[in-house]
Amino acid sequence: MDKELSSIHYDKYLQLNKILDAQKLRSEEFEKPAHDEMLFIIVHQVYELWFKEIIHDLNSVMDIFKPEIVEEKKIGIAISRLDRIAKIQKILVDQIDIIETMTPLDFLDFRNYLLPASGFQSFQFRQLEVSLGLKRENRISYTQCAYSGVFSQEEQDILHQIEAGDSMFGLVEKWLERIPFLKFEKFDFLTEYRKAVDKMITIEQEAINGADYITAQEKHFRLGMLTETNKYFQTVFDEDLHNQKVANGELKLSYKATISALLINLYRDEPILRQPFLFLQKLIDxxxxxxxxxxxxxxxxxxxxxxxxxxxxxxxxxxxxxxxxKHRIFYDLHNISTLLIPRSELPEMPESLKKKLNFNFSNKS
Ligand code: HEM
Structure with missing residues (x-):
């Protein structure tokens, strides 16, 4: 039987007695009250509350991506939750303006009472980093000890558990690897893409060589830069080279996932790829x-x-x-932009594939 609905007061619902009783100034405790310590505590508390909401939303998005087959209708929900996270993050960045109203001298009035408390001990911040996909071995170390050493054994176990499980990065990678359309009937995306890239590079080389307003030295310099850009393209055409870069930490995203992300970015205007494109954009945000x-x-x-x-x-x-x-997680998704070619040079997909990527509902019998 459903529980009977009872009324509740605003105060009780929000448990304001707990929240508003949680600002204990250490400077007052030591009988040297420092006015700005209240701001310092409240700003940190507000951050921690927002971290809680972000983790709550992120976990729900990860749950959507855990099954082998991701329900397409849930991708819209995932996008809107990631969008919410990004909007909260904007506020988190802006909040620094507020803490900056406290001057260095104001801070020194109470800083000594905080020792050795530090943002390093924010469990939720670490939980968020690890859930997104920051690996222990990729962290910058600041002491001989592991980053998790500042937490209780129970918290360390939770962090280890998250590290051992699926992160947002790992789930997105697996999902991208499963995306079809890289090879469809006679259409082989990579072969067609390579032709388009070669054409684009030839056009750029010809434009530099043919320009009569730049000196021979400048031409040499620009052609050199073009060669550097082309090296990025080589990684996409050479799976072994890509894997080598993953092994030495230059890249993180697997080869197959990178190619799928490229396909999604290039053909983002095709209706079925629109949602996946927006989803990847939100991760970049x-x-x-x-x-x-x-x-x-x-x-x-x-x-x-x-x-x-x-x-x-x-x-x-x-x-x-x-x-x-160093602690960026989706750097490889940003890097896809290096591999983009103009829409006008995009390989034409066969009609049968275009049909698959479109919504085909029609009223006409
Ligand atoms: C006057 C204000 C602040 C100062 C002077 C400050 C200072 C620092 C310093 C020096 C560190 C490096 C770790 C250490 O050696 O202690 C740090 C780390 C950190 N702080 Fe702050 N902080 C301030 C405000 C904040 C606020 C409002 C937050 C919000 C939660 C925050 C969150 C963090 C986090 C999460 C780290 C760990 C960063 C990482 O390891 O990547 N800090 N802070």
Missing amino acids: IDELLTSWRNRHAQMVLRTLGQKIGTGGSSGFDYLKKTAD
Whole structure:
């Protein structure tokens, strides 16, 4: 039998007595009240609440992608949840403006009372990084100890469990690997794509060689740059080279998944590929916004602490700056843009394949 519906008061529903009773200023405890410690606590608490919502949404998207066959109608839900995460992240980046209203001297009024508390001990932040797909071996280490060493045994076990299971990156990779259409009847996507790339490169080389407004030296320089770009293309035409790059950590996404992501990006206007394209775009948004947050937080730390070491024992700004570059998760999806060719050069798909990629409902009998 359904539970009988009872009324509830706003205060009780939101458990405001707990939330609003959770700002205990250490500076007051030590009888040296520092005005800005309230802001410092509240901003961190708000972050942690948003982290909770992000993890809640991300887990639901991962659940959609766990089955062997992803229900197509759920991809729309996944896109809207990822979109929500990205919107929350924008607020997280903007919130740094608020913490920056606290000057370095204001912070020094209470910083000593926090030791050795640090953002390093944010379990939810680590949970989020690991769930997205940041691997232990790809982390920048700041001490001899593992990043998870600052947590209780129970929390460490949870992090290990997430690391051992499917991450968002891993699930997307498997899903991309399963995407059909790379070979369809006589259409072999890679062969056709290669022809189009060769044509595009020849056109670019001819344009540089034929330009009478640039010097021979400049031509030589530009042709050299073109050769560098072409090296990216070679990875797509050579599976072994790609695998080698994955093995040495230059790339993360598997060969098959990369080709599928390329196909989706190139033929994004085909109705059936539209949703997968938007889904990949949202992952790029999330990766980009997390990087923006890392950069913004590092800048704020530089402004507040200068070159002081962090309360968690890292080098502070230098460490944080490096994480912005190194802790990216969906870098390979950004990199697909290197491999794009103009729409006008896209290989024409056979009609039978186009039909498969279209919605074919018609009222005409
Ligand atoms: C005045 C404000 C802040 C200062 C001076 C500051 C300083 C630092 C420093 C120096 C670190 C490096 C670790 C260490 O050695 O302690 C760090 C890491 C971190 N902070 Fe902050 N922080 C501030 C505000 C915030 C806020 C509002 C958040 C929001 C939750 C936050 C979250 C983090 C996280 C998650 C890390 C770990 C980053 C990583 O390892 O990639 N910090 N912080």
